[in-house]
Amino acid sequence: MASKQGSSQSAPLNPRTTKYDFFGPPGAFLISATVPPIIYALYFGCSESTGGCPPPMALAALKDRVLSALQDPSWWKSLWDTEATVMYLGFYAFCVLAWAILPGDWVNGTLLRTGGNIKYKINAFSTYLLTMGIVTGLIYRDGPQAFTFIYEKWVGFVTAAVLMSIFQATVCYLASFRPGAILALGGNSGNIIYDWYIGRELNPGIGSFDLKAFNEIRPGLILWALLDIGMLCEQAVRRGGFSNVTDSMWLVFAFQMWYIVDALYNEPGIFTMMDITTDGFGFMLSVGDLAWVPFTYSLQARYLAFHHVELGLWGIIGVVAVKALGYYIFHDANSEKNNFRNGSNPKNLKSMDTKRGTKLLISGWWGLCQHPNYLGDLLMALSWSLATGFDTPITYFYPAYFTVLLIHRQMRDDEACQAKYGDDWKKYKQLVPSKIFPYIY
Incomplete structure (x- = not known):
């Protein structure tokens, strides 16, 4: 495998970024500070537990309710779920282990500035099939109620994914200062907030494991599929079995699973995307891949789990x-x-x-x-x-x-x-x- 290392972080290899995207550091800070709250807001603003989608109340009353919750320590504590966090970490570890163990072809990525290529292992679809086999066996054995815990622990899973995003972005930012790291052309501005957000290092990883390419579709898309299955099971339990699930839920489930399967099956297609070839790996990609995609893209299925549409x-x-x-x-x-x-x-x-x-x-x-x-x-x-x-x-x-x-x-x-x-x-x-x-x- 060609090396990802360069000779130094000198200007010719890693030139200083001179042009900002996303309106520079203020924009990077604003997006970083608002993306996690938006994910939570989509839950609390469209949830059975809060009274509907959105909750039926006047804006003034809604504002008072939000401010009251934000000032209540017990509300902040409710965002944390130890069991959900352990499950999430176990799921992420499972995806890494599947990447390492399952067979797959190795393909070349685009040419790096050092003249070499990164080789990527192609087995995302195999990981998905293994996951679906395990989940299908569990539901076949114990019924749809075996997978409704995802609906019940939704907020806990969101918190775990957001914290993982922050952790990965921070570790990758700090690691990018080691000698020989190849930096993204757009993430070497020298501004901590901007570079942490946009991604300073182009391809962080350990050995043949490239973190950015791994996160691009594996944990986020497969988790999205699991969330949809959980919502399908939640509705099935409420309506007395899979035979009574609404046509709307089946359509959303089929459409989104098709999208997920298509992306995972065509994994080599991501290696020509700007995310892989150009952008560094920072909070923008980590929170997008791990939290934003699964928990906002599955909003329709979660809504239909408690609001049944024929x-x-x-x-x-x-x-x-x-x-x-x-x-x-x-x-x-x-x-x-x-x-x-x-x-x-x-x-x-x-x-x-x-x-x-x-x-x-x-x-x-x-x-x-x-x-x-x-x-x-x-x-x-x-x-x-x-x-x-x-x-x-x-x-x-x-x-x-x-x-x-x-x-x-x-x-x-x-x-x-x-x-x-x-x-x-x-x-x-x-x-x-x-x-x-x-x-x-």
């Missing part, structure tokens, strides 16, 4: 149609791009030449907007929320957040392409002006 035939057809359209756009657009990159053009798509000697697609889905894959992804996200009905706006948090995330990602990509292609990129944007939403944005 869609009926036409409701099912409508939700499935939105999902199918998003899936078709996402995969057909990516197929056009991948075929074109590999020298194949079965649709005879048009392209423009660039001074770099490369070509940019300007027809097909990629002529409709600059990021049609984002459009497909957003439609699929919307279908998850549509399955919960229209009794609350809180279950639509995910597609709203995802829209902001993808717009920000598009802006970062636009900036990178402008630097890469120069005047050719300006010409391209004249030919394909829409960014994500055709004729709108």
